[in-house]
Structure formats: C-alpha cells, structure tokens
Amino acid sequence: MNIFRQLLVKPWLTEQDAALELQDDRTFSLPTPMLGLRVFLIVVMVFFTLMISAFTERRLFSDWHSTPVPWLLWLNTGILVLSSIAMHWAWTNARRERMDGLRLWLSVGGILTLAFLLGQLLAWRELMALGHFASTDPANAFFYMLTAVHGVHLVGGLVAWSRTTAKIRRGSKADDVRLSVELCTVYWHFLLLIWLILFALLLLT
Amino acid sequence: MIVAVMLLLVTAGTVIFHFMSPWWWTPIASNWGYIDDTIIITFWITGVVFVAVMLFMAYCVLRFRHRAGQRSEYEPENKKLEWWLTIITGIGVAGMLIPGLFVWNQFVTVPPGAAEIEVMAQQWQWSFRLPGKDGELGTSNALLINGDNPFGLNPDDPNGRDDVLIEADDLHLRLDVPVKVSLRSLDVLHDFYVPEFRAKMDMVPGMVTYFWLTPIRTGTFDILCFELCGVGHHDMRGNVVVDDAAAYEKWLQEQETFAQTMARAAPPMGQETDIALKADQAVARTSPQD
Amino acid sequence: MVDAAQDQVNFVPPAEVEEVELYHPKSWITKYVFSQDAKVIAIQYSFTAIAIGLVALVLSWLMRLQLGFPETFSFIEAEDYYQFITMHGMIMVIYLLTALFLGGFGNYLIPLMLGARDMVFPYVNMLSYWVYLLAVLVLVASFFVPGGPTGAGWTLYPPQAILSGTPGSDGGIILMLVSLALFIVGFTMGGLNYVVTVLQARTRGMTLMRMPLTIWGIFMATVLALLAFPALFVGAVMMTLDRILGTSFFMPAIVQFGEQMEYGGGSPILFQHLFWFFGHPEVYIVALPAFGIVSDLISVHARRHIFGYRLMVWAIVIIGALSFIVWAHHMYVSGMNPWFGFFFATTTLIIAVPTAIKVYNWVLTLWRADIHLTLPMLFALAFIVAFVNGGITGLFLGNVVVDVPLSDTMFVVAHFHMVMGVAPILVIFGAIYHWYPKMTGRMLNVPMGHFHFWVTFLGSYAIFLPLHYLGFLGVPRRYYEMGDTSFIPDSAQDLNAFVSVIALVVGLAQLVFLFNIGWSMVKGKKSGPNPWRATTLEWQTPETPPGHGNFGEALPVVYRWAYAYGLPGAKEDFVPQNLPPDQVMAEGGEDLGAPAAQPAE
Numbered sequence A: 001m002n003i004f005r006q007l008l009v010k011p012w013l014t015e016q017d018a019a020l021e022l023q024d025d026r027t028f029s030l031p032t033p034m035l036g037l038r039v040f041l042i043v044v045m046v047f048f049t050l051m052i053s054a055f056t057e058r059r060l061f062s063d064w065h066s067t068p069v070p071w072l073l074w075l076n077t078g079i080l081v082l083s084s085i086a087m088h089w090a091w092t093n094a095r096r097e098r099m100d101g102l103r104l105w106l107s108v109g110g111i112l113t114l115a116f117l118l119g120q121l122l123a124w125r126e127l128m129a130l131g132h133f134a135s136t137d138p139a140n141a142f143f144y145m146l147t148a149v150h151g152v153h154l155v156g157g158l159v160a161w162s163r164t165t166a167k168i169r170r171g172s173k174a175d176d177v178r179l180s181v182e183l184c185t186v187y188w189h190f191l192l193l194i195w196l197i198l199f200a201l202l203l204l205t
Numbered sequence B: 001m002i003v004a005v006m007l008l009l010v011t012a013g014t015v016i017f018h019f020m021s022p023w024w025w026t027p028i029a030s031n032w033g034y035i036d037d038t039i040i041i042t043f044w045i046t047g048v049v050f051v052a053v054m055l056f057m058a059y060c061v062l063r064f065r066h067r068a069g070q071r072s073e074y075e076p077e078n079k080k081l082e083w084w085l086t087i088i089t090g091i092g093v094a095g096m097l098i099p100g101l102f103v104w105n106q107f108v109t110v111p112p113g114a115a116e117i118e119v120m121a122q123q124w125q126w127s128f129r130l131p132g133k134d135g136e137l138g139t140s141n142a143l144l145i146n147g148d149n150p151f152g153l154n155p156d157d158p159n160g161r162d163d164v165l166i167e168a169d170d171l172h173l174r175l176d177v178p179v180k181v182s183l184r185s186l187d188v189l190h191d192f193y194v195p196e197f198r199a200k201m202d203m204v205p206g207m208v209t210y211f212w213l214t215p216i217r218t219g220t221f222d223i224l225c226f227e228l229c230g231v232g233h234h235d236m237r238g239n240v241v242v243d244d245a246a247a248y249e250k251w252l253q254e255q256e257t258f259a260q261t262m263a264r265a266a267p268p269m270g271q272e273t274d275i276a277l278k279a280d281q282a283v284a285r286t287s288p289q290d
Numbered sequence C: 001m002v003d004a005a006q007d008q009v010n011f012v013p014p015a016e017v018e019e020v021e022l023y024h025p026k027s028w029i030t031k032y033v034f035s036q037d038a039k040v041i042a043i044q045y046s047f048t049a050i051a052i053g054l055v056a057l058v059l060s061w062l063m064r065l066q067l068g069f070p071e072t073f074s075f076i077e078a079e080d081y082y083q084f085i086t087m088h089g090m091i092m093v094i095y096l097l098t099a100l101f102l103g104g105f106g107n108y109l110i111p112l113m114l115g116a117r118d119m120v121f122p123y124v125n126m127l128s129y130w131v132y133l134l135a136v137l138v139l140v141a142s143f144f145v146p147g148g149p150t151g152a153g154w155t156l157y158p159p160q161a162i163l164s165g166t167p168g169s170d171g172g173i174i175l176m177l178v179s180l181a182l183f184i185v186g187f188t189m190g191g192l193n194y195v196v197t198v199l200q201a202r203t204r205g206m207t208l209m210r211m212p213l214t215i216w217g218i219f220m221a222t223v224l225a226l227l228a229f230p231a232l233f234v235g236a237v238m239m240t241l242d243r244i245l246g247t248s249f250f251m252p253a254i255v256q257f258g259e260q261m262e263y264g265g266g267s268p269i270l271f272q273h274l275f276w277f278f279g280h281p282e283v284y285i286v287a288l289p290a291f292g293i294v295s296d297l298i299s300v301h302a303r304r305h306i307f308g309y310r311l312m313v314w315a316i317v318i319i320g321a322l323s324f325i326v327w328a329h330h331m332y333v334s335g336m337n338p339w340f341g342f343f344f345a346t347t348t349l350i351i352a353v354p355t356a357i358k359v360y361n362w363v364l365t366l367w368r369a370d371i372h373l374t375l376p377m378l379f380a381l382a383f384i385v386a387f388v389n390g391g392i393t394g395l396f397l398g399n400v401v402v403d404v405p406l407s408d409t410m411f412v413v414a415h416f417h418m419v420m421g422v423a424p425i426l427v428i429f430g431a432i433y434h435w436y437p438k439m440t441g442r443m444l445n446v447p448m449g450h451f452h453f454w455v456t457f458l459g460s461y462a463i464f465l466p467l468h469y470l471g472f473l474g475v476p477r478r479y480y481e482m483g484d485t486s487f488i489p490d491s492a493q494d495l496n497a498f499v500s501v502i503a504l505v506v507g508l509a510q511l512v513f514l515f516n517i518g519w520s521m522v523k524g525k526k527s528g529p530n531p532w533r534a535t536t537l538e539w540q541t542p543e544t545p546p547g548h549g550n551f552g553e554a555l556p557v558v559y560r561w562a563y564a565y566g567l568p569g570a571k572e573d574f575v576p577q578n579l580p581p582d583q584v585m586a587e588g589g590e591d592l593g594a595p596a597a598q599p600a601e
Helices: A014-021 A032-059 A072-095 A099-129 A138-169 A174-204 B002-020 B033-063 B079-108 B245-253 B258-265 B271-286 C003-010 C028-033 C038-068 C078-114 C122-141 C172-200 C213-244 C268-301 C309-325 C340-366 C375-398 C400-406 C410-440 C446-473 C491-523
Strands: B115-122 B125-130 B164-167 B171-174 B179-185 B190-193 B200-203 B209-213 B219-225 B237-243
Touching (some): A032 A138, A032 A174, A032 C172, A032 C213, A032 C268, A072 A099, A072 A174, A099 A138, A138 A174, A138 C213, B002 C375, B002 C446, B033 B079, B033 C400, B079 C340, B079 C400, B115 B171, B115 B190, B115 B200, B171 B245, B179 B190, B200 B209, C038 C078, C038 C122, C038 C491, C078 C122, C078 C172, C122 C172, C213 C268, C213 C309, C268 C309, C268 C340, C268 C375, C309 C340, C340 C375, C375 C400, C375 C410, C375 C446, C410 C491, C446 C491
Parallel strands (some): B115 B179, B171 B237
Antiparallel strands (some): B115 B125, B179 B209, B190 B200, B190 B219
C-alpha cells in the first residue's frame, strides 16, 4: 500500500486497520541490505550536492580562473566507465551462476578502478607540476577537493569489493555472493554518475 | 494538588516577573520604535497562549488526577476542535508575522537621501569614515591596507580624497538625519550594535553590509561588538555621540581627511599604480553580495 | 458490529518470520564490549554520552562562575572562558543530546517497541558506537593539545575559527573538526540502521500508524540527521583544508593585526549557510525524539490514548520537512541578502503551527484522563512548561525584524537553553525514570526522584527565565565580562550572581540522580515486567531486562495501536498491543471494534 495512504489510516478503528495486516510487514519489497545501500546513497548524494552547490556558487564571482583540465582525465573517465561495465557483467554472471565469468569480471572491475585512482593521482601530479596548488586559487582548491572526495568514496567501494572477492576465493557459491556483487555494481554505477557530473562541471568552467 | 499549585505558581511567577522586571529595554534613541511595537504585539499574543496552556494544564492535573475506579475517556480525535485550534493558531501567527514583515521591509529599504557613513571593524577596535564634502565614500580594498593607509582607500579615487577618517575616537551622528551605515571588516566577523538604536548587522570581511537608522535623541551611547570575534571580543567597545546640527558641524571641522593623512605620510611615487591595479581586480570580486 | 466482521478482524495470519541469523556472542568481550546487541550498544552510547555531558556540565559551572562573579576567579582567563562556552555548546548539542536520543534511546527502543529481534545491521551498529567513542576521545584530546580546545563558539564561524586571535586555533580547531567528521561517520552507520529497521523489521501487524510516537520521533529525527549532517561534514572538510592546506573556501582577503594574509576570495557566509543547513534540522533532531517520547510518557501515565494521534504523526513529518527550509533564520543579521528575510521569517513562523498543535494535543490528552503523578509524568509536565516557554520565545527570534535587536543577546541564550536544553533534558530524565525498570528490572527510588525533579525543574526555569530580560536590556552573549557600560544597571550583576548560584545547585542535584541510578540497580524495588501497565511491546517481553533476541521463541503479533488506554468495556484500563482480541473484553463487555465515544464526522 502507498505510504501516504497508510498515513491516513485511523489506527484505533480496528476494521480499517485490518486491511493493512494482510500485507507484509516490510515497507519496501527490497532485500534489507539493498535498502540500506539506497539510503546510504541518498546521504552521499546530499553530500555531493552540497559540495557542488558550494562550487557553483563560488564560480559566479568574477575573479574565477578555471583550473585547466588535464587530458588524462578523459582517459580516466573512460577507464571508470569500463570498470562500471565490468562490474555490471560480473553481476550478470552472478545471476546466471557462472562463477568463472563472475570471477573474471569482478577482478577486471576492481583492477580498472585501481587504474582510475592511479590516473587521478597522476592528473594531480601533472597539475602540481604546472604550479596549480590547492592554496593558489579557489578553483584549484575545488578541483582537488572534489576529485579527492570522489576517490575516497571509490576506495570505500574497493573495501566492499575486496571482501566480496575474498568470499569468492574461499569458495562461496554464486547464490551467496550475488547480493554483494549487486550492491557493488549499484555503488559503482552511482559513483560513475557522480563522476560524470563532476567532470562535466569541471569542463564547463 | 501540590503539582497543580506549583504549575499555577510558575505561571503567576512568570507573568509577575514580566511586569515587574527591572531589566527592560534601554530608552530608544532611533526611529526603530516599530521594532519595539512588534515585540509588544508578539508578547501579548504569545503571553495569552502561554497562560492559557498553563492554566488548562493545572486544571487538568487538579480535576483528572487519579481516583479509585476512575477511567479516562476514549476519544481518539476531535476534528472540529483540532481545526479550530489550527485556525486560531494560524491567525495568531499571522498577527505577529505580517507587522514584522512590514517593519522588515522598512528596515532593509534605505530612504533616498540618507547620509552614508562607514564603520570598519578589526580585532578589536572600531574605526569610522565619513564621506566628506562630496557626500560619497571613496572605494576601498583590503589589499591596499598598510600602516599609512589603514582603511585601504584607493588613492586614485577622487571621491575618497575628502573622506573623513576617525580612528580610536567617538563616532558622531547628526540628530534627525537618516544615515546609512555601511559595514566593513578587515579580519573576522564582527557586529556593530548600539542597544539604544535597536538595529544591528554583522560585518563580514570581503563584503560590505549595511543598515540604516535615524537618531532621534542626543546623547552618548555604547557601541558593542555583537559577534564573537576572538579573545578581545568583550573589550571591543566604542562610543557614538548623537549631536544636534551645530555641535555636529563643529566636531566635523576638527577631523582630518584622507588627503591630509596621505600628505602627511607622503608615499614614494610609482608604487601607487601597481597597488591600484591589484585593487581593481579585487574590487570586482567583492561586488556580488552573497 | 457483526460477528463475521469481528472474525475477519481477529484473524491475523501467523508471522512468517524469516530465519534471521541472529548474532550470538561467544565470549564476555563480545557480549559486553564489542557487542552487536542493540541493547548493549544503547547502554554504551548512553554512558559515553552522559560521561562527556558531565564534562560539559562542569564547563557550564565554570562559565557561570565567571559571569556571576567576574574578576573573582583568576584561573578563568578570557581564552578559557571562550573555550568553555564553545566546548559546552558543542558537547551538549552533538555529543550528548544527539548521541543519547538516537544512539541511546534509538538503539534501545526501536527493536523492542517494533517487535524486532535486533537492528538489521548489527555489525555496522557496533562500529557506529566505536567510531562515536573515537570522536569523543578526539574531542577530549583537544583539551590537552598546546593552545587548548577551540574557542570559536560552537558555531565555529570562519575566518575567526582558524585565525590566531581565537583560542585553540593551533591544534584545537583541527581536532574539533576531525572529531565532528568522525561523529558524522559513526552516526551515519547508526542512522542507516535505525531507518532501515523501522522500515523493514517491524513485526507482523505493526503497521506504520500503529507505531508508538516515540518511534515516529526517533525515525524522523534520524532521517533529518542523515540528510543534515552531510552539510556539517562538507563545512568541516572545507574548513580543515583552509586551516591545513591554506585553501580559501571560506577565507576572503584578510588583514589581521595589520598583516596581509595569504587568503583571498572565499566566502565566510557560505560556511554559515552550510552550518545552519545542518544546524537548524539539528534542533529538531533533538526535539523530535523528545516530542515522541514525551507523548508516550503522557499517554501511559495519564492512562489515556494520545489525543489526535494522526495529527501528531503528521506534525512530526511536517515539522521535519519544514526544518530544511528555515535555516537562514539564524542568519538574519549575518549580512546575507536581506530579501531572504521575508522567505525565512514566513517559513519559520509557519513551523510554529504544527508545533503548537503538538502542545495542544499533549494537554488535551490530560483532559478527562486518569492522571497518575508518577515521576515520568512530572517530568513530562515540566517539559510542557519549558517547551511552551522556549517555543514562544522562538516566535520572537523567528520573526525577522524582532530578531534584529535580540540576536546574539542573552535572550537567544535563554531561548535555546529553554527549548533545546532544559526541555529535551527533562524528557530524557522522564524517559530514564520510565524505562529504567525495563533496563534493570528495578524501580528508581521515588523520594530521591522527587528531590531531583523539583530542584531541576524549578531551578532551571529560574535560571533561564530572567536571562531573557537581560537580553531585552541588550546584554550580549559570549562576553567574558561586561565591563563598564552606560546602559546596564548594577542589578544585572546581582541577577547574574543569583543565576550562577542556582546553576551550581541544579548541577549538584544531578549527582543525586546519578547516585539514584547506581543505588537502585542494587537496592531498588523489584519492578516486574510491566510496572506502568503500558501497552507497547517493550513491556511485554518474556524476560526483564529483555534477553538476547528480545522476545523469546516467537515474535509478538500486533493487533492494535499503542494507545488502547481506557478502552470502553475492556477488562483492564490498558490493552497491550499484542493481546489477542478474544482476551480483551471483560465478562459481558461490549464488543471491541466500536469505541463508545467515536466523534461524529
């Protein structure tokens, strides 16, 4: 039943309430960890929204000098897209209970993510070599901060990824890890989306 | 019994304290009596609600206290009553909000022809700047500040040359003349407040804020800093003196202008243009407000 | 009502509880220290919060000593005073109230009141506590670094907070920001648990509208916290970067003590927006659980259903939603665009309507009730007094132009202490007197409780009521000493001395309460499973205190709402939520479905 309709129920009238008892006691028909992840993603989204609004607000001032976007970021973006696709494949394989494919694509996804993080660090090095430090300009400060917090979120994802990988190593069945793989995949897609938004904003300035 | 009596005593005590309190507003010295009026309206509306709720509660405690065999009445909701309470509350809230918004509109709208002055704050002192004969304040920038130019005035701006600078001394205002107070800070947040004026506003480094008032009685009043600004916050004091026209003019004659200060300091030529260029870039940044 | 309908109502399909893999402690350490049982975590949270809260209490004594008797205590310098107010505020608001209401009461009551075995993610729940403890330790550590803790005021406004004119700008502010970030991480872990548990782990028959208001309050407060804390997190990260790396997020060009600083181009007001986008919902993060809990205290001890339950739920939801569009009422005189004032004054005063309705419904619950003046009831009544008083002064400060003379005066101090200090803490006391029997199996001592109640209630009212009037006079907050002014009479100093003495007395009375907690654990009267004859599920557990898994073999099935007090025709004046319908009626009683006094619609 619709959550808003539930709020109109008069709970002291037993007969009106009875209709509700027949339904399941869960509010959402999702696996509990998936709901947990979704709530967490909402929190992360609020976090990034606030950072982005601080960023866009600051850009409106006329003394804004954009940070040059290293070309390496294009490559990194491509790698992150590929890692997301690999995770998706891993999930598809998990659903079809193909352990070999699952193992392969999960590893590919993780390795590509590491490559992305490494690429981001190289991009930082390139910027610093050009003399763009965080303290020299507000635009630089935002550039480093936004890329850093995105990277930290990916590192957090890699922790979950490594736990899943370890489970598979120890010989878990596809059934046991399917949900973990699915959670990882959703998280990866989400962070890809966030990155695409951040990247677009950095390019636009 | 004792609980109901205590509730009544607390209510009565609150009301009596309100009317007997020796601590109350300072006598007003600006046009912002409207603010006091709005507060009085708010006091009456909320006071009635407070007393009504307290009395009702005391009555319930007295009347419906547990007795052997007593049971409560079962009435989960009463739409009519709840609607009435909501509507009455809404009216009460509107009664406070609407006058408040009218007065706020006046507060943020500076009347045309108001004289402009500037108050500049830094840890932990006040300085003031008056526009001089041309009636306009010159542009300024924090990057221009040095020992010879403590206000950071732009030396190339003709409007600023006749500005009157007052450091470590009292600010004087003219009676009955509306004045727009522009507020600037060099380091951290401060807040310019004279309790008798009722009006205040934070001072934020990197931007210029304002409020306006018309002094309505002469006298000397305390200026206090009303935004925590470091260990010297409580010591950041000053005085504002409201003069009639004659006394004000006499005082104004005795003050030094920016041109006079600069002449005394006589900066070596050649440095100015460089500084001015730096300032131009920075002035652009401070313009959009929030 | 016909029998057929009755049968249909009575039939509740047996709960098909999935075999949840309950976490089983294997050793003393995993049972009491690294425990994943929400009840143990709740008690860990509560003790940590109360311990750090006592530090904040002592800080408040020290600052009252300075305010009441300036130039008497040479060991309190201006630096110290500003550090005291900062740490007092921060600890009380975040590390005590937020942690105790959500981490303490939330953990204890959510699974028990909803008929769940535990939180849905027990391991994450355990981590939540340990990260919180770490945050508290980092906070405490800031007292011991060179320069001491930060003295920037609990609002931590830049540029002040990270510049040298402020105490604790070396290490104190960094530890403060790190501690806040840790707190938020820890809270988010706990908060996910509370929200998902409420949504997914309710027992069969516990529909949303049958949940006790305590759960509604805690649930909504958690939602607010999850959405609001990120703003503080962002602010803390950016300020840390400003302080350590020299970035200029919040730092404009600054000339301090005649020196040009390296900063330039940042906006101090941006931080204020971020801070209050968190800070205003934070008020309701503390207030909503208090609203919920006090509703239940009043209902149980007045032996009457809460009046207007649906409106109470809606009010909680509406207040929660509105609390995100009122934040700038803390910034009327901050220098932000003055035209925002119209919008935020309007939204702020609108929020007064659902809040007022809650107050009406509390007192209307007392109407034609059967009031037992137990200790929880006394605290609930005192809460209403403090909350109404503090609520109406909020209408002064929310009305933009009235705020102009009052902002940053003692009026503000008095207002928020009354509304989010005294009022929620009275609820916390009431709640502890109420649920202590469930946690320990023993009652708290009543004479000691009465002493504690009267001193705390009358004392705190006497502290904060007069302070409003100093605010009208124009006495500023956050002043180490008033010094000489032309407008403050000497009597104001006498009042400050009076307030300081009362503050010491009220503070000391809390020692009686703490003693009572310890003493009653050993010597208290045995309470039995349901001493207050309450309907909610936590009182129906097979063991008191509830054992591992809360409900023994089978989870309870819920047949009715949480407020079946004084149900006409019932055997008792209360009907537990899980009592099967055929056992409710007295011999020859009326039938259950149609309460006698249904309002005409």
